[in-house]
Amino acid sequence: MDRDELGSWLRLATTPGVGNLAARKLLAAFEWPSAIFTQSEASLTRCITPKQAQALLTPPPQWQTLLETTWQWLHAADTPAGTARDIVTLGDPRYPRLLLDTEDPPLMLYVVGSPERVHGKPFCEGRxxxxxxxxxxxxxxxxxxxxxxxxxxxxxxxxxxxxxxxxxxxxxxxxxxxxxxxxxxxxxxxxxxxxxxxxxxxxxxxxxxxxxxxxxxxxxxxxxxxxxxxxxxxxxxxxxxxxxxxxxxxxxxxxxxxxxxxxxxxxxxxxxxxxxxxxxxxxxxxxxxxxxxxxxxxxxxxxxxxxxxxxxxxxxxxxxxxxxxxxxNGPVVQTIDTPADTTSGAPSDHPLLKALGYDPVGLDTLVERTGMDTASLQVQLLELELDGAIARLPGSLFQRMGRS
CATH class of the missing domain: 3.40.50.450 (Rossmann fold)
Incomplete structure (x- = not known):
């Protein structure tokens, strides 16, 4: 897209009071943003309200500044290695088809990614x-x-x-x-x-x-x-x-x-x-x-x-x-035929893990469930936490992790 075309899209997208719905009506009638701004107020009001038409006839504040900033961003020499920048607009063949089928697709999508993905057709495709x-x-x-x-x-x-x-x-x-x-x-x-x-x-x-x-x-x-x-x-x-x-x-x-x-x-x-x-x-x-x-x-x-x-x-x-x-087969990666948790040193049938269950549990409750003294219980809880089998939550609560 050249600078003039970019300026037209930015002006349409940033005009106060003209939302996506009104903009799509205008594009359906006049095809391109540049054509919209050559219309008379009477022509515009066939698609949108008089107030919106009047707003379109006056460039938005800071529009030229935004155009310059955006143009420089698109063509910056210091873009991180392996990435590209672009803007995909309604009507561009790269516009994601699934998003286009929704009730309120954006007029413009700013995109950053690898050149192959950003400039793909469309840039978001697949499952x-x-x-x-x-x-x-x-x-x-x-x-x-x-x-x-x-x-x-x-x-x-x-x-x-x-x-x-x-x-x-x-x-x-x-x-x-x-x-x-x-x-x-x-x-x-x-x-x-x-x-x-x-x-x-x-x-x-x-x-x-x-x-x-x-x-x-x-x-x-x-x-x-x-x-x-x-x-x-x-x-x-x-x-x-x-x-x-x-x-x-x-x-x-x-x-x-x-x-x-x-x-x-x-x-x-x-x-x-x-x-x-x-x-x-x-x-x-x-x-x-x-x-x-x-x-x-x-x-x-x-x-x-x-x-x-x-x-x-x-x-x-x-x-x-x-x-x-x-x-x-599960939300976590496990090795079949191994009863112990593969991501921590704690077996899944560890007595304290059974006492924990799967809900957040406080120390006093665990003392009641296990019959252990507080000091011994805290030692075992620390070991399980270091193994990644449980997590310590705010409020002195403990919760069993999905891997255990």
Whole structure:
């Protein structure tokens, strides 16, 4: 796209009072943004309101500054090695077809990733699954997000999430772990992060390194102009893109008042599958998932459940099917015929693990269940924590991890 065309798209997208719906009506009538701005007010009001038409006749404040910033961003000489930047607009053959089929597709998508993925046709194609959940998950919830994502990416799925703290970050990490550091740039994206800011910044800042890795092995996507800060209203809105890029959405953990439930609702409205992982009846982070299941979401206990529901074959043709089947039979990677947990030194039948169960438990309760004195119990809890078999939670609670 040349500079004038970019300027027309930016002007259309940033004119106050002219949203996506009005913009699509104008594009349907006049085909290109550049043609819109040559029309009279009378011609424009055949498609939109007089107030919107008047707004279009005056360039938005800072429009020229935004155009210069965006043009420089697209053609920067210091773009990180192995990555490319581009803007994909409605009507571009690279625009994701699944997203185009939704009720409110963005006018413009800012994209960062490998040149092969960014300039692909379309840039997001294939089997995509959104994995979303709490920003403050339990240790088990974060573990589930990581392991489900890893198993499903191994099966050939692209994992879509929102780069937020908690479940989103764990899902991106699991997908990146599955693809490995040497994943070919021409392969489908391991993971896609749809963010609620401009792509010239990373939010939360804690995920800066993660965002750089996603850019090399996946894609960063935003509908927001460069310079857009992390405004609270933008994050629920971007959730429609997360679900819109995906054939299904898996909710790992979510409170009843949760952005993840917004994503799930949008997925339903878009005609996509919704999956939920059940959890403890005592955990607030599980109540959203339980509500979704009551409303008809598919209860899943393993990655295989997701694949079967969507009628997706197990893994790419080149995958080792015997190993892959082991991965998909549960949310964690285990070795068959080994009774002990393969990721920690604690056997799964350890007496203290049995006493813990799968809900968060306090020290006093464990003393009652085991009959152990407090000092001995704390020693064993520390050993299990160091082995990765349990996690210590706020409030002096302990929870068994999914691998044990």
């Amino acid at each position: 995509c699954l959104a994995i979303v959940g709490s920003r403050n998950p339990t240790a088990q919830g974060a573990d589930h997000a990581y392991e489900f994502s890893k198993a499903l990416q191994t099966a050939g799925l692209t994992i879509v999430s929102g780069l937020a703290l908690g479940v989103d970050g764990a899902a991106h990490e699991g997908a990146l772990a599955a693809c490995g550091p040497e994943a070919a740039a021409e392969q489908p994206a391991a993971t896609i992060a749809v963010v609620g800011t401009g792509l010239d910044r990373v939010y939360p800042g804690k995920h800066l390194a993660l965002a750089h890795r996603i850019a090399r092995h996946g894609l960063l996507v935003s509908e927001y102009p460069l310079g857009t800060p992390p405004l609270a209203a933008n994050f629920p809105k971007r959730n429609r893109i997360i679900s819109g890029l995906s054939q299904g959405t898996l909710v790992v953990e979510a409170a009843l008042a949760s952005g993840s439930l917004i994503t799930a609702r949008m997925a339903v409205e878009q005609g996509r599958e919704v999956f939920a992982i059940p959890g403890s009846i005592h955990a607030p982070q599980s109540r959203g998932c339980h509500a979704l299941i009551k409303q008809g979401a598919k209860l899943v206990e393993s990655a295989q459940d997701v694949l079967e529901e969507c009628c997706w074959a197990i893994g790419p043709d080149s995958a080792d099917k015997s190993v892959l089947t082991n991965v998909l």
